Amino acid sequence: MVWVVNKQVQIGKGKRCHLWLGALLCWLCFMVVTPKITLSHKPLQFADMRNFLGVPNTLNVITNFPFLLVGVVGFVLSLQGCFFNISLKGEVWGWALFYGGIVGLAFGSAYYHLKPDDSRVMWDTLPMMIAYSSLFSSFMAERVGQRAGLSCLFGLLFAVLFSTAYARTFNDLRLCMMFQLIPCVAIPAMTFLYPPKYTHSRYWLWAAGVCLLAKFEDALDKKIYNANRYFISGHSLEHLCSAAIPVLFAIMLIHRTIRCQRLGDLKERPRP
Template sequence: MGWVVKQQLMRGKRTRIWGGALLCWLCLMFATPKIPLSPKHHLYADMRNFLGVPNTLNVITNFPFLVVGVLGFVLCLQRNFFNIILRGELWGWALFYAGTAGVAFGSAYYHLKPDDNRVMWDTFPMMIAYSSLFSSFIVERMGEKIGLSSLFALLLFAFLSTAYGITYNDLRLCMAFQLIPSMAIPGMMYVFRSKYTHSRYWLFAAGIHVLAKFEGVADRKIYRVNRYIISGHSLEHLCLAIVPVLLSIMLMNRNMKFQRLGDHKERP
């Protein structure tokens, strides 16, 4: 009887989450103005060229994504270093690291010659990484079945958002998609308990992600403040690369919580 009640409560929480996500999407589409691509989107503060490489620092600061992404992907496949129990988690984390490595190529390609034709090569790998990361979080908190269904749904939504942005020249869905994890993960942490330890790293990663976005918005101001050494956008790249590093540390150090002590554990 208790198991049935628990399952009903879980379904109710899931319904409220997806209902809230749908409501947020409707508010976004009907209450916010269209955000079209414009030449201003491609004018970054630091456009210096070194050794013949256009926009050098904005290009080379993508290299950490490649290092962390490849290492994380290899460690996922070896399954000796990361504490990943479920197959659904393995798929999600492996795709997250693959997407992170893809960001290095897509973003570098875009920053070599920033324009409307290349911008989605920068955006789409990032959206794949976010989709996979969020689905891994859902597997950890809500179960493998709903996590895998979320993975496919989010990947589809990432593709449709990219197609919508290209077709209708509107970046709202792509921009909102990049903010979903940092907004949803902290709130969901206090609704759904984790079966692992070291869950605080999710909060650290969400905080670093928000900080990186602020650095990107303050691109020119940061560039002026540090006397034109490095721009806010380049710092955004470096800051975002810290996110998979933090999550890798979490995966290496976390352990399953004992079921019999689960009710006495504090929420992360």
């Protein structure tokens, strides 16, 4: 079984090169075709701007609490190692940083929604980019190998810093927005190209679907708010829907088992 899997990986090296080349071309096309996404230079207007108990934009603020709860639990379980089935030490980095980014998103997004303006928008965007980068590196470690996952993690974290600096210097959020497309586009595409190492791999597709649903809710912020007679806005629903993504991955990590082992991973000692 090990030989067969590694043989498939060797055959897929050419496809891997084409995949990265295609991703680069897509990035270049995106930067050339799409218009510049600038900071607004004025307070952003969300559909629900209500104030309860002296808290501005109350629902948009408090709907970030699930991020904090799920992020803390996931971060502790990633490092603790008894409940999450993580077979390699390198995978711990990706998952711990993913849930750490979710915790940062809870604080950053709440801080931003208390007073939405240009000076605070990166506090909302930066932890989200870190979480998406760590999630994609965990996917690479599972599907391709630990070395590829760690290389992807460090490379994407550098890209996060570069994108943040680019956004602040050139007043262009396009690079930052691209990180939100990673779980929605790249992960489903690579799911069919690389065999899973663990069981319960369908959770990756479910999470990508929930991510797309959250983006639609955000895009239909005012329409959803009007449709339910001003009970909750689409942006608040996006927060709650997005918080379900780390929950899905926590369920996956708890129940999954090793389906096939790779030769490169066999050289690594499993976590105690």
